[in-house]
Amino acid sequence: MYKIPFLDLPPLQAAAGTVRLPGSKSISNRVLLLAGLAEGETLIQDLLASDDTAVMLEALRQLGCDVRQDGPVLRVRGIGAQLNDGVRAAGLKLFLGNAGTAMRPLAAALALLAATQGATFELSGVPRMHERPIGDLVDALRELGCEITCLGQEGFPPLRLGGPTPLTLNAPVRVRGDVSSQFLTALLLALPLVSAEDVVIEVVGELISKPYIHITLELLKRFGIEVRRDGWERFTIPAGSRYRSPGEVHVEGDASSASYFVALGALAGIEAPVRIEGVGTASLQGDVRFVEAAALMGATVSQGPNWVEVRRGAWPLKALDLDCNHIPDAAMTLAVMALYADGPSTLRNIASWRVKETDRIAAMATELQKLGATVEEGPDWLRVNPLHDWKPASIHTYDDHRVAMCFSLAALNPLVTDRPVRVRIEDPACVAKTFPDYFETLFEVVRARRADIPVITIDGPTASGKGTLADEVAHALGYIVLDSGALYRTAGLAAFHAGVSLDDGPAVAQIAATLDLHFRKGRAILQGEDITDLLREEATGLMASQVAAHPEVRQALHQLQLDFRRLPGLVADGRDMGTAVFPDAPLKVFLTASAQTRAERRYKQLIDKGISANMESLRSDLEARDARDKGRAASPLKPAQDAQLLDNSGQTIEESKALVLEWWQSRQPF
Numbered sequence: 001m002y003k004i005p006f007l008d009l010p011p012l013q014a015a016a017g018t019v020r021l022p023g024s025k026s027i028s029n030r031v032l033l034l035a036g037l038a039e040g041e042t043l044i045q046d047l048l049a050s051d052d053t054a055v056m057l058e059a060l061r062q063l064g065c066d067v068r069q070d071g072p073v074l075r076v077r078g079i080g081a082q083l084n085d086g087v088r089a090a091g092l093k094l095f096l097g098n099a100g101t102a103m104r105p106l107a108a109a110l111a112l113l114a115a116t117q118g119a120t121f122e123l124s125g126v127p128r129m130h131e132r133p134i135g136d137l138v139d140a141l142r143e144l145g146c147e148i149t150c151l152g153q154e155g156f157p158p159l160r161l162g163g164p165t166p167l168t169l170n171a172p173v174r175v176r177g178d179v180s181s182q183f184l185t186a187l188l189l190a191l192p193l194v195s196a197e198d199v200v201i202e203v204v205g206e207l208i209s210k211p212y213i214h215i216t217l218e219l220l221k222r223f224g225i226e227v228r229r230d231g232w233e234r235f236t237i238p239a240g241s242r243y244r245s246p247g248e249v250h251v252e253g254d255a256s257s258a259s260y261f262v263a264l265g266a267l268a269g270i271e272a273p274v275r276i277e278g279v280g281t282a283s284l285q286g287d288v289r290f291v292e293a294a295a296l297m298g299a300t301v302s303q304g305p306n307w308v309e310v311r312r313g314a315w316p317l318k319a320l321d322l323d324c325n326h327i328p329d330a331a332m333t334l335a336v337m338a339l340y341a342d343g344p345s346t347l348r349n350i351a352s353w354r355v356k357e358t359d360r361i362a363a364m365a366t367e368l369q370k371l372g373a374t375v376e377e378g379p380d381w382l383r384v385n386p387l388h389d390w391k392p393a394s395i396h397t398y399d400d401h402r403v404a405m406c407f408s409l410a411a412l413n414p415l416v417t418d419r420p421v422r423v424r425i426e427d428p429a430c431v432a433k434t435f436p437d438y439f440e441t442l443f444e445v446v447r448a449r450r451a452d453i454p455v456i457t458i459d460g461p462t463a464s465g466k467g468t469l470a471d472e473v474a475h476a477l478g479y480i481v482l483d484s485g486a487l488y489r490t491a492g493l494a495a496f497h498a499g500v501s502l503d504d505g506p507a508v509a510q511i512a513a514t515l516d517l518h519f520r521k522g523r524a525i526l527q528g529e530d531i532t533d534l535l536r537e538e539a540t541g542l543m544a545s546q547v548a549a550h551p552e553v554r555q556a557l558h559q560l561q562l563d564f565r566r567l568p569g570l571v572a573d574g575r576d577m578g579t580a581v582f583p584d585a586p587l588k589v590f591l592t593a594s595a596q597t598r599a600e601r602r603y604k605q606l607i608d609k610g611i612s613a614n615m616e617s618l619r620s621d622l623e624a625r626d627a628r629d630k631g632r633a634a635s636p637l638k639p640a641q642d643a644q645l646l647d648n649s650g651q652t653i654e655e656s657k658a659l660v661l662e663w664w665q666s667r668q669p670f
């Protein structure tokens with residue numbers, strides 16, 4: 001996950017490849033709750049691991065469920081609908097983040113348990129959760145006899161649930177369905193706790209987001225509860241219903257998360273499709289019908305039970321006028337696709353967007369306009385016009401995972417403009433709500449022109465601190481690191497391990513060209529193995545100088561260095577990064593420090609490792625090496641003409657990092 005203040009996306013040109021989806025949020029949290037209320041153990045496969053499921057899991061643990069991760073399987077031993085003595089005596093305070101699928105169903109289940117068994121629960125969330133309505137559910141539960149106090153504003157969390165108190169279950173429970181379907185879902189999931197007799201639920205007002213009720217009913221069925229349904233107005237939980245664990249449950253991929261990759265295929269699956277694994281024709285989730293909307297816009301879609309393949313069909317996309325009530329989450333993706341259409345697109349019947357992670361109608365309108373789009377909005381609709389004259393924009397994401405994810409599609413603007421722009425996604429870590437590795441997954445299937453992928457080069461003499469600075473800057477921007485000095489050492493080491501003679505230039509070059517090497521947090525990882533310490537050994541240094549003498553090896557490593565230029569960007573440190581390898585880098589830093597400072601740093605490093613050292617000789621060694629480096633004929637150590645000089649003798653690493661980031665920011669369009 002990119003835990004950084006912003007992530008800059010360069011213009012993207014194409015997409016192809018396979019994406020494996022994380023588990024469905026809606027299914028994960030329902031299954032967790034059902035498993036937690038049931039008797040016995042449930043083994044859950046492919047559960048989503050995200051903020052929303054983490055709060056549900058923590059709530060189950062607090063309630064006394066035994067929850068254990070067993071390889072890829074989560075084992076949940078439920079409470080069998082019985083609160084333990086500790087919980088009944090002391091009550092619980094549960095923090096439920098911004099997860100509607102935790103807050104609403106837990107509010108109903110715990111209100112009923114508090115009423116029937118006696119306990120006090122306090123349910124709270126992030127500040128936005130305290131602005132998301134729950135009044136219709138609270139009203140329904142109060143009508144049953146539950147004791148519920150809204151601790152802040154009436155109709156909103158935080159809530160206090162109390163008991164014991166008698167319940168009246170012989171009249172239908174009435175609940176409004178026109179603000180969120182989660183209120184009905186909550187009652188359906190919770191009322192089997194008290195279904196000694198038939199319990200009837202009646203929906204008041206037009207039910208929205210109906211396909212989510214289908215998910216609820218299907219999962220209840222798997223846990224042994226067959227709800228009778230009359231249209232979308234009346235639901236009966238049969239007398240004697242009890243949660244029975246099915247033993248094992250598999251969570252399918254998240255269909256709302258699929259929408260970004262369906263869109264990607266429709267926009268940029270030009271030569272090959274984007275294949276999405278984890279959802280398909282056999283899916284339970286209503287958001288799989290997003291593919292129909294994408295097809296209406298021109299996408300070419302093929303599907304199997306558990307996969308979808310999408311490629312570009314009509315181009316530009318065809319404008320759309322669609323009632324999106326059945327796909328409220330995935331429909332946000334359509335709003336960004338609409339920028340690439342042949343006319344204005346209108347998304348209708350989406351009033352619920354206003355009470356989700358943020359006011360999504362307002363947020364989408366504001367951010368689309370930042371890109372230059374003309375957008376109109378109404379109480380329950382949004383109209384987006386196609387965009388030709390794109391502006392670089394920093395997208396505010398309102399702590400809304402879907403805003404962050406769907407605006408990544410704006411980076412495909414080179415497909416419709418010859419003046420492409422970059423897109424900045426603020427607070428990219430907000431995707432943790434449902435898809436923590438969204439951007440990593442995206443970068444695996446999109447392509448940018450090499451020249452569009454940003455590079456920062458940091459060159460300088462030995463012991464100038466360039467490795468540390470490169471790591472810090474890369475970390476701040478979410479970029480990849482290239483420690484070019486380590487490449488020759490790695491090539492020597494890998495050839496040696498493969499049993500290749502270090503005198504055999506072509507054979508070593510072949511190994512050098514395919515090194516599976518990357519750098520993370522100051523460590524060098526070769527084929528998954530941490531070789532950082534090996535690289536520093538004297539023997540490795542000797543191998544490096546042996547292989548570096550072969551022109552084929554130098555050529556292969558040059559290409560390998562270029563191959564490090566990958567999304568979302570690169571920070572390359574070495575001696576000739578700005579002059580020879582990445583001469584087009586938009587920011588080149590030449591880092592120096594006085595010989596005295598560098599000698600002191602090296603001295604400290606050695607002493608810290610318990611190696612004795614002599615300051616004077618370290619200093620004269622450094623000066624001699626500087627002279628050699630500057631004087632050599634091939635790639636002498638010198639700043640590129642357009643390099644920023646940075647003498648860090650009197651600076652902390654934090655100060656140097658701040659300065660480089662400031663130079664970088666001053667080159668950005670936003």
Ligand SMILES: O=C(O)C1=C[C@@H](OP(=O)(O)O)[C@@H](O)[C@H](O)C1
Nearest residue numbers: 026101180181182209212328352
């Ligand atoms: O029941 C569910 O799992 C959900 C129902 C929908 O909410 P509304 O019913 O409030 O539209 C949806 O937006 C949400 O992400 C998940």
Ligand SMILES: C=C(OP(=O)(O)O)C(=O)O
Nearest residue numbers: 098099100101329356357
């Ligand atoms: C509306 C959403 O979440 P929640 O389950 O919190 O309602 C969403 O994921 O888009």
